[in-house]
Amino acid sequence: MPELPEVETIVRGLAPRLEGRVLASVRAQRADLRFPFPKDFAQRLEGRRVVRVTRRAKYILVYLDGSEVLLCHLGMSGRISVAPEAGAALDPHDHVVVVTDAGEQIRFNDARRFGMMDLIDEARVFEHRLLRNLGPEPLDEGFDGQFLARLLADRRTSLKAALLDQQIVAGMGNIYVCESLFFAGLSPRRRAYTVRGSRAVRLALAVREVLLRAIDAGGSTIRNHVQASGELGYFQHQWAVYDREGRPCPNCRCERGIRRFVQAGRSTFYCPSRQR
DNA sequence: CTACCATCCTGGTTGC
């Protein structure tokens, strides 16, 4: 379930286990995910020491000694687990298996194979085609109403589509866009450019608040599994609108409760009386 | 610029 908070949770779980460690063994179980792995992928990773693990949008960046970076995206179904039971059989969708010099095993599992991995030159990380056009990080300092209004200015598309667009704001996915719009009290159908002034302030705050609360909920489950089962952390129990069609709005007593409709090819969940 | 569609895959759920 990898949107920004899930990826952030994974990065926080991976960092203490990988930073300073050597990748003693790397095995790729197939030649590709969404894209082919780079040439000699596993061999080029083996023996490298991890310097730092960070996140940009929904991408994981593993900085290695020798000035290369392992770039990783989890797609729709990607998961990473640390130290499954010793010697446990591989799942058919465990595509990449890493063992560190501390003896910990890390598995990249991705049933739908929409994820990707690449090994790139550190000096040109942010020139990578998948990273160079990403919008700003919503949790960075300076992401306030005025800044967000500028990002949305002149966009005639819907607010929902604008927030899902990684080139406008990086890291938001369907769940957190729906949740943010609910807390901001803004309709997903509203034209993006109409969000300025106090509406923009509300939206910027809602985005940050929702993401931070989700990270808090996800972070609480990190133990020996960075991310186990399909359900990350506890945040799914805090959804106000996402996947709650027909359920009562947590904020008002509107008759039909939360509604769902398709927008930009994705399900949008919202409360028509609260969100204008 | 914008809306819409198909596409890459597999698996879980729903409905007949």
Add this chain to the structure above:
DNA sequence: TGCAACCAGGATGGTA
């Protein structure tokens, strides 16, 4: 119970 249709947290590229 069996099976087919449908749906899914992402991202891109094409068309009108």
